[in-house]
Amino acid sequence: MGRYDRQGSAPPQQGGSRWDALGDDVPRERKWGHNRWDSRADSGDTWSNNGGEVDWSTPLPRNERLEHELFGGGNTGINFDKYEDIPVEASGENPPTNIENFEDASLGEIIRNNIVLSKYPKPTPVQKYAIPIVLNKRDLMACAQTGSGKTAAFLVPILNLLYETGPGEAHEAEQRQGQGRTYVRRKQYPSALVLAPTRELASQIYDEARKFAYRSRVRPCVVYGGADIGAQMRDLDRGCHLLVATPGRLVDLMERGKVELQHCRYLMLDEADRMLDMGFEPQIRRIVEKDSMPPSGKRQTLMFSATFPKEIQILARDFLDNYIFLAVGRVGSTSENITQKVVWVEESEKRSFLLDLINAAGPESLTLVFVETKKGADALEVFLTREGFPATSIHGDRSQREREDALRLFRSGDRPILVATAVAARGLDISNVRHVINFDLPSDIEEYVHRIGRTGRVGNLGLATSFINEKNKNIVRDLLDLLMEANQEVPSWLEAVATESRSSAGSKRGGRKYGAGGFGARDYRQGNKGPKPAMGMGNGVKPQMGGYPHMNPFVNSSSSYGGSYGGSYGSSYNNYNQGTDWWSSN
DNA sequence: AAAAAAT
Numbered sequence: 001m002g003r004y005d006r007q008g009s010a011p012p013q014q015g016g017s018r019w020d021a022l023g024d025d026v027p028r029e030r031k032w033g034h035n036r037w038d039s040r041a042d043s044g045d046t047w048s049n050n051g052g053e054v055d056w057s058t059p060l061p062r063n064e065r066l067e068h069e070l071f072g073g074g075n076t077g078i079n080f081d082k083y084e085d086i087p088v089e090a091s092g093e094n095p096p097t098n099i100e101n102f103e104d105a106s107l108g109e110i111i112r113n114n115i116v117l118s119k120y121p122k123p124t125p126v127q128k129y130a131i132p133i134v135l136n137k138r139d140l141m142a143c144a145q146t147g148s149g150k151t152a153a154f155l156v157p158i159l160n161l162l163y164e165t166g167p168g169e170a171h172e173a174e175q176r177q178g179q180g181r182t183y184v185r186r187k188q189y190p191s192a193l194v195l196a197p198t199r200e201l202a203s204q205i206y207d208e209a210r211k212f213a214y215r216s217r218v219r220p221c222v223v224y225g226g227a228d229i230g231a232q233m234r235d236l237d238r239g240c241h242l243l244v245a246t247p248g249r250l251v252d253l254m255e256r257g258k259v260e261l262q263h264c265r266y267l268m269l270d271e272a273d274r275m276l277d278m279g280f281e282p283q284i285r286r287i288v289e290k291d292s293m294p295p296s297g298k299r300q301t302l303m304f305s306a307t308f309p310k311e312i313q314i315l316a317r318d319f320l321d322n323y324i325f326l327a328v329g330r331v332g333s334t335s336e337n338i339t340q341k342v343v344w345v346e347e348s349e350k351r352s353f354l355l356d357l358i359n360a361a362g363p364e365s366l367t368l369v370f371v372e373t374k375k376g377a378d379a380l381e382v383f384l385t386r387e388g389f390p391a392t393s394i395h396g397d398r399s400q401r402e403r404e405d406a407l408r409l410f411r412s413g414d415r416p417i418l419v420a421t422a423v424a425a426r427g428l429d430i431s432n433v434r435h436v437i438n439f440d441l442p443s444d445i446e447e448y449v450h451r452i453g454r455t456g457r458v459g460n461l462g463l464a465t466s467f468i469n470e471k472n473k474n475i476v477r478d479l480l481d482l483l484m485e486a487n488q489e490v491p492s493w494l495e496a497v498a499t500e501s502r503s504s505a506g507s508k509r510g511g512r513k514y515g516a517g518g519f520g521a522r523d524y525r526q527g528n529k530g531p532k533p534a535m536g537m538g539n540g541v542k543p544q545m546g547g548y549p550h551m552n553p554f555v556n557s558s559s560s561y562g563g564s565y566g567g568s569y570g571s572s573y574n575n576y577n578q579g580t581d582w583w584s585s586n
Numbered sequence: 587a588a589a590a591a592a593t
Contacts, residue, residue, distance in 0.1 A: 198588065225592050248592040254593095279590060373588060396590055422589045443588085 056166040057108045059215040070211050071117040086125040091523040092324040099123060105131050109158045110216045118211055124149035126328045130182040131157045133516065139323035140302045141272070141316060141523075146452065148328065151208045151270075154302050158192050158266045159212050160272075163242060167191060167217075170241070170263035188236045188259050190221075190243040192266040195284070197274045199246055199400065200407060201226040201427040204268060225249045226400035233258055247275075247283035254291055262292035265299055267319075271426045272303035273312040273446065288319060297321040306453060307446040313524040325523035338456035338464055340488045342479070345467040350439060351383060357437060357465060358389060358417065362460055365434030366410060369419045370451050372440040374455070382418045393419035425450045431457055432531040438466035445478035468494075473501045 043158040053060065088098070099105045101122055102115055126144040133140050134157035144150050170189040177187060194209075196202040206222035213220050219239040223232045224246040225262045230248075236258060243250075243259065253259045269275045275284055293299065297402040301319050347418065354369065361367055371377050381393035392415040403423070409415040411430055418424070419439075425447055433455045442448050448466075456462020468476070480498040483490050 227593090246591060248590095250592095252592050274590085283591075418589085425589095447589095 008142075041094050052216065054166070057110065057163045059110045059113060060217065062215065064355050067117065067214065070214055071119075087329040088125050088129055089130055089327045090133075090324055091526060092138075092325075093322055095129075095324045096136040096138065098128045098308055099132055100128065104159060105135060105154070105157075107160050108163050109212075110163050111212060114212045114214050115156070117214070118152075120149075120152070124153070126150055126326070127153040127156070129326050129328070133324050133326070134158060134300070134302065135161065137300055139296070139320045140301060140326060141308065141313065141320065142302070142304045142326040142328065143306065143308045143321050144304060144326065144328035145306050150304050151205055152212070154194075154268050154304060155205075155209055158268065158302075159209075159216070159218060159242070159530045161266070162191055162218050163216055167241060168263070168265075173260075185325045186237050187257055188221075188240040189263040190240050190259065190261070191262050191263060192242040192268070192285075193250075193261060194242070194244045194270060195247060195250070195275055195287070196244065197246070197280065197426060198423055198428075199226060200403065200423070201270065202244050202246050203507045204427070204429060209242055209244060213242070219252040220244065223249045223253060226403075229253075247280060247287060251283060251286055254287070260292055261287070262294070264293050267293070267299055268302045268304070268311065269319075271450075272305045272316065273308050274305070274426060275303075276315050284319075298533050309348075309446065309448050310524045318387055323580060325525070327522065338452055338462035338486075340452065340483055340486060341463070342468055342483070342491060342494055343465060344469060344493065346469050350467055351380075353467065354384075354437065354439060355389075355528040357389060357435070358384075359402070361435055363416070364413075364432075364491065365416065366430065366432050367417050367437060368424065368430075368433050368454050369417065369437045369439050370425065370442070371419060371421060372442065372493070374421055376440065377419045377421050381492075384417060384419070389417055390497070391417035394424055395421040396423050398413045422447060424454070428454060429457075430454060433457070434463060436462075436464045438464070438497070441466050441468055441475055441479075443474055445475060448475065448479065450484070476501050554573055 031166065044188065065393035090098070100111065102120070107225040109114075125148065126142060128150050130140060130144075130153040134154065142150075143154070168191070170191050173189045190417070194202075194205055196205055202222055202224050206220060218241045220242040221232075221235055221240040223229075223236070223271065225248050229249070229252070233253070233256075236253075240259075254261070269284070274280065287293065296319055301321070303316060303320070324423070343353070354573055358367060371380055375399050377393045377395045381391050384391035392406045392409050394403050394410075398406070406415075406418065407424075407428075407430075408419040413432075422442070425442075427450075436452050437454045438448070438451065442451065451463035452462070455464060466479075468479075476494070476498045480494055483494075488524070
């Protein structure tokens with residue numbers, strides 16, 4: 001279901017289907033030099049010489065309709081001035097010098113044009129560092145806030161390298177399989193592979209890739225589950241140089257002989273700590289190690305995430321070669337910040353408390369409500385709808401169509417309340433999410449970090465409210481540390497609760513997951529040398545914070561909280577903030 | 587125990 005259904009019979013909706021990636025308006029002769037199907041039997045064609053006659057670095061003609069479709073969507077939502085003073089730390093052997101402007105990177109014409117069309121005036125901090133690292137053919141592990149231009153930070157240099165070098169062996173391999181036949185089932189040899197943990201995130205990355213691939217010969221594709229695999233295979237048949245995928249569907253396509261990674265020169269894991277955790281790791285190893293993917297050192301490997309626990313960094317060594325570790329902090333200079341609140345709410349009171357919060361919010365603002373279970377998401381959506389609130393919900397048991405519909409209704413504001421499971425926690429770029437509510441707290445702090453990262457996007461005041469009760473003991477300790485690092489107001493009862501749970505010791509992963517440096521912000525290879533003050537402490541950051549790159553730890557903005565609610569919540573909140581012994585209050 | 591990800 002979903003977008004793949006659209007392309008067959010129904011005409012594309014909403015200003016053209018993404019499947020027109022290279023623009024069906026452009027004659028094939030212009031897109032591909034000439035018709036690729038015919039050219040396979042013609043040894044004298046421009047494709048037979050390693051792509052050599054065709055210069056991949058020269059822009060193809062403009063296509064105004066496609067240009068409008070790709071770039072007409074208004075601004076990117078990034079307020080670049082806010083990113084000026086973000087502290088960045090690069091570690092590893094001989095880290096390449098960062099750039100200050102896109103001109104410094106000696107990028108090719110195609111990518112420069114697309115950067116202009118995307119209205120990026122200058123690189124964000126993660127881009128300033130990541131682009132030269134990738135262009136210098138180094139492996140990279142980057143710890144950077146989502147929404148800070150992370151996607152472009154890897155797409156721009158990868159695509160530029162593809163434009164500079166052309167398709168190389170990948171093209172020859174693709175040609176070889178067609179020798180002497182009029183039709184063969186084509187296998188694709190993507191030069192670059194981007195893996196993501198959810199379908200929606202893969203789709204979002206693909207949308208960006210189309211922008212930066214505009215007027216180039218590079219054809220991006222996206223594949224994921226829950227959608228018509230036949231349509232995906234037909235799309236692959238049209239050529240695939242950069243493939244964005246979720247792991248399961250990619251494995252499927254590999255086993256069907258539709259995709260081979262023998263010539264994959266760039267491997268990118270987005271939300272890499274999730275991709276390497278217990279749920280995904282076997283599939284990643286299947287893709288990266290048990291197929292024909294070039295080994296680390298021969299390919300280039302990139303990993304990005306907002307969180308990078310030490311044990312995942314250690315696991316990641318298997319995939320990386322002499323990599324640079326990048327820690328990108330986030331400035332909280334003025335209005336950009338996330339205020340984090342923790343409220344004691346018993347299970348039986350959660351619903352009425354939630355209604356108070358929603359009632360206090362303005363009608364314009366989007367509210368994202370996280371729950372732990374799919375059943376919980378169903379139930380809460382039904383409840384909110386019965387109460388007359390414009391809510392929808394998303395979780396992994398929904399059809400792909402339902403998932404996309406829910407997300408679209410939420411983004412557009414038609415349903416400004418979205419109840420979601422972990423499926424929506426990572427990477428999704430939704431503007432104007434004013435309030436993230438952890439109706440149920442997650443069981444680990446990384447999940448918390450990614451969830452609240454859906455709000456506080458540039459230009460907006462972000463607010464995150466978490467309901468906590470005795471069921472959440474497991475996260476209290478890490479949550480308290482996090483709030484203190486982020487210079488947030490910490491209710492006194494929370495400290496008491498944390499002290500209590502501390503004595504019951506031992507996180508499930510064997511002790512504290514993080515050193516004093518904090519939350520995966522640091523290159524584990526630097527050892528436990530104590531907190532590193534290296535994050536360019538420009539914004540009144542205390543060195544002992546060590547740099548917590550994904551959370552805006554730099555602002556104490558509790559003042560904005562009460563004001564953003566009506567009185568009902570304020571009083572309610574205060575009542576919950578009086579320092580009772582909350583563990584035993586029940 | 588639960589979520590995500592192939593069918």
